[in-house]
Amino acid sequence: MLNSTTNIFLVGLMGSGKTTIGRALAKRLNKRFIDADHEIEARTGASIPLIFEIEGEASFRQREADVIRDLTAQQGIVLATGGGAVLNQTSRHLLKERGVVVYLRASVSSILQRTSHDRNRPLLQTADPKARIEALSQQRGPLYDEVAHITVETGRPNVQSVVQNILAQLDKYPVASGEMPAASSDESPVDHS
8 A cells, every 4th residue: 555655657658648647546646746847947948849949858858867866866756757768877767766657658559549639749740650659669668667666558548447447456565654666567577686
């Protein structure tokens, strides 16, 4: 069972539902919800697409790593990370060590449908967004798997059923005692230290 100081970190590709599900999950758990991308925008006073355009992706990723470092040090939050937050090795380590990581996995077609009219996704401003999503999924999927304690498919019909699924899985972990759960998968956990 979760305690009030346990953090829950949501990871997954853009359009997998991290912000929507995160808000609903935080409400159900009476925790504060934070969106890492919104935090970056608040700190810089600029939108994500503008940061990408002016500073480039590498600079954005450094800002993202700084935000992940700061936010994961808090307690009792539900954090929606940016889709690329797992690209940074230090961020992966902090996410895994400082909270329960929930990987929201969505199909390429579902992500394409959810993001098709969204102009705030710099990586999808390309001639072939489907190919880009497929490439990102191949690149980042193993990293999401590496950090996840829980993996949940977000292809379900509604947000509340996904939240209920997450809550049911969270109940299985001994995090109330302060001990972090092992990754829930058929494979044994890998030590990356």
